[in-house]
Amino acid sequence: MMMVSTQVWITMNVTLCTIITPFLHLLHFCLCILSSKYNVTLFKCNHNLSTKPPSNYVNLGCRASYGYEIYYDRNNTHPDQEAAGVFSGCSVVQFASKDSTNTKDVLSFVSAEMVLEIVLSHDCDDCFNHRGGLCGVDKNNHFYCHKGSSSSTNRLVKKMGLALALAVTATLVLVIITLYYKRWKKQNQTLPLVDAFFERHDHLQIKRYSYSEMKKVTNSFKNKLGQGGFGSVYKGQLQDGRHVAVKILSEFKGDGQEFINEVASMSRTSHVNIVALLGFCFEGSKRALVYELMPNGSLEKLIYNENSVIGDRQLDCQTLYDIAIGVARGLEYLHKGCNTKILHFDIKPHNILLDKKFCPKISDFGLAKVCTRKESIVSIFGARGTAGYIAPEVFSRNFGAVSHKSDVYSYGMMVLEMVGRRKNIKAEVDVSSEIYFPHWIYNRLVSNQELDLQNIRNECDNEMVRKMTIVSLWCIQTNPSTRPSISKVVEMLEGSAELLQLPPKPYWFSPSNSP
Incomplete structure (x- = not known):
C-alpha cells in the first residue's frame, strides 16, 4: 500500500502542475511564490539502520511484505542533520499533506486536500495591499506598481481563486479515477492468467x-x-x-x-x-x-481443546496415533503416489481436517508446488509456510536444498504438538527448559524418564507415544539429508518402538531463543 500511495501522490502532483500551468501567468504577474504549506518526508530503507531513528520517526513495518522499511516524521518537520545521518543510503520521497496532524496513519496523507501557501514579494505586498495597485513587471523584468481600479483588482483575485478551485477539483477527480483504475487493473490482470490455466486444463474432473x-x-x-x-x-x-x-x-x-x-x-x-x-x-x-464437508473440523481444534471428549469419542492415544499415520500416508501419496510430485509446504494442525470417523485429510494447497516425479530438489522464490512449522532450508538455503524433506520437517513439528497436546513453544510455563517442547521431551527420552503426558494410561499408550515422539524428532533434524523420507516415517510408525534409535538432538531451536 505504501507503493500505491506514493504512486498516487506522484500522479496527483504531476497532474496538479499540468492543470495549474495555464494559470501561472496570473501568479507570475503577482510576483508571488506558490507552495504547499505542509509536507511529509518518507525514507525507504532496504538495509538495517546502524543507528536508532529519532523518536519522532515512525516505522511503518513493511519488511515482512516488501523487503524494506518505511519511516516518516509524524511531526511533519523538515529532516534535520541527525535524521539525514541516520537515514543515509535510504531513498527519499516527499509529498504534500493536507495538514500537520500528528498521525500514524500514512494513508491519511494521500488526499486531494492540501493547503497552498502564497507568499508575495515585499514590493508586491505593499503595492497590492496598501496602495490598491496591481503588481507587474515591464519588458525589462523590472517591477512596477500599476494603479488600477478596485474592480479590476477584484476581477484578478476572482480569476486566481477560480483557477485554484478548478485545479484542486480536477485533481480530486483524477485521484479517484486513478485509485479505481489501479484496483480494476489489479483484478483484471489475474483474469488472463487464471483463464489460460483453465483452457489448458479443460479436462479437470471438477x-x-x-x-x-x-x-x-x-x-x-x-x-x-x-x-x-x-x-x-x-x-x-x-x-x-x-x-x-x-x-x-x-x-x-x-x-x-x-x-x-x-x-x-x-x-x-x-x-x-x-x-x-x-x-x-x-x-x-x-x-x-x-x-x-469434514464434520469434526480441524486437528488444531482437537489437540488444543482441554476437553478430552470430542462428540461421542474419547480423544485417546490410539486416535492421535491413527491420525499421525493417516497424515503420513497422505503425504506419501502426494510425494510418490501421484502422476506428478506435490509438495504441500504448509503442513500444520489447522490444515488437517477430520471426517465423521476422525479419518485425517490434508487440505489447503494454496502454497503447494507441483513438480515432476524425477525432481528431487525444487526451486521456490522466497519462504513459504507458517512460522513454527517451516523447515530451516525453506527460508535459508544455507541449511540445504528444498525438497520433499521440507514437508517431513513440518509433519514432525505437527506430530510433536499432537503428542504434547500443546504448542511447541509455550511461553507461560515456569521452567525455561519446558518452554520448547521438542527439547523437553527429548531430554526425557534420553534420561529414560516417564513422559508424563495426559493421555498415557497404559503400556500400550506409552509405546505409541514413544514411537510418535522418536519419529518426530528424526523428522525435525536440521540437515534435510538426516531426516527420513515420509515412506520411512510410515514404516517406523507401524514398526516396533524397541527398534527405533534416538536421533541426534535437534539444534536448530533452543529454549533460550525460541520465544
Missing part, C-alpha cells in the same frame, strides 16, 4: 460453478463454519444432497497463483487422506472452492 450457484448452495451464506486470512468457510448442500464446505476467498492477492495452485494440485489427487475438491468458482473477482 465442476465450475457460477457465483449465483454458490449463493444457492450455501443458502446465501447463512451457515458460517469458520474464518481465516484466506476468507470464510460456509456449510452448503449440493443438488444431489451431499453436504459440502464452501471456501469463499478474499480479494485477489498477487496474480492469482495461490488459487491456481489449489485447483491444480487438488484436481490431481484422489486419496482417502486428501480432502476432495468437488468444484470451484471463478467469476470476476469472486473465487470459491467447494470441498467435501
Whole structure:
C-alpha cells in the first residue's frame, strides 16, 4: 500500500502542475511564490539502520511484505542533520499533506486536500495591499506598481481563486479515477492468467460453478463454519444432497497463483487422506472452492481443546496415533503416489481436517508446488509456510536444498504438538527448559524418564507415544539429508518402538531463543 500511495501522490502532483500551468501567468504577474504549506518526508530503507531513528520517526513495518522499511516524521518537520545521518543510503520521497496532524496513519496523507501557501514579494505586498495597485513587471523584468481600479483588482483575485478551485477539483477527480483504475487493473490482470490455466486444463474432473450457484448452495451464506486470512468457510448442500464446505476467498492477492495452485494440485489427487475438491468458482473477482464437508473440523481444534471428549469419542492415544499415520500416508501419496510430485509446504494442525470417523485429510494447497516425479530438489522464490512449522532450508538455503524433506520437517513439528497436546513453544510455563517442547521431551527420552503426558494410561499408550515422539524428532533434524523420507516415517510408525534409535538432538531451536 505504501507503493500505491506514493504512486498516487506522484500522479496527483504531476497532474496538479499540468492543470495549474495555464494559470501561472496570473501568479507570475503577482510576483508571488506558490507552495504547499505542509509536507511529509518518507525514507525507504532496504538495509538495517546502524543507528536508532529519532523518536519522532515512525516505522511503518513493511519488511515482512516488501523487503524494506518505511519511516516518516509524524511531526511533519523538515529532516534535520541527525535524521539525514541516520537515514543515509535510504531513498527519499516527499509529498504534500493536507495538514500537520500528528498521525500514524500514512494513508491519511494521500488526499486531494492540501493547503497552498502564497507568499508575495515585499514590493508586491505593499503595492497590492496598501496602495490598491496591481503588481507587474515591464519588458525589462523590472517591477512596477500599476494603479488600477478596485474592480479590476477584484476581477484578478476572482480569476486566481477560480483557477485554484478548478485545479484542486480536477485533481480530486483524477485521484479517484486513478485509485479505481489501479484496483480494476489489479483484478483484471489475474483474469488472463487464471483463464489460460483453465483452457489448458479443460479436462479437470471438477465442476465450475457460477457465483449465483454458490449463493444457492450455501443458502446465501447463512451457515458460517469458520474464518481465516484466506476468507470464510460456509456449510452448503449440493443438488444431489451431499453436504459440502464452501471456501469463499478474499480479494485477489498477487496474480492469482495461490488459487491456481489449489485447483491444480487438488484436481490431481484422489486419496482417502486428501480432502476432495468437488468444484470451484471463478467469476470476476469472486473465487470459491467447494470441498467435501469434514464434520469434526480441524486437528488444531482437537489437540488444543482441554476437553478430552470430542462428540461421542474419547480423544485417546490410539486416535492421535491413527491420525499421525493417516497424515503420513497422505503425504506419501502426494510425494510418490501421484502422476506428478506435490509438495504441500504448509503442513500444520489447522490444515488437517477430520471426517465423521476422525479419518485425517490434508487440505489447503494454496502454497503447494507441483513438480515432476524425477525432481528431487525444487526451486521456490522466497519462504513459504507458517512460522513454527517451516523447515530451516525453506527460508535459508544455507541449511540445504528444498525438497520433499521440507514437508517431513513440518509433519514432525505437527506430530510433536499432537503428542504434547500443546504448542511447541509455550511461553507461560515456569521452567525455561519446558518452554520448547521438542527439547523437553527429548531430554526425557534420553534420561529414560516417564513422559508424563495426559493421555498415557497404559503400556500400550506409552509405546505409541514413544514411537510418535522418536519419529518426530528424526523428522525435525536440521540437515534435510538426516531426516527420513515420509515412506520411512510410515514404516517406523507401524514398526516396533524397541527398534527405533534416538536421533541426534535437534539444534536448530533452543529454549533460550525460541520465544
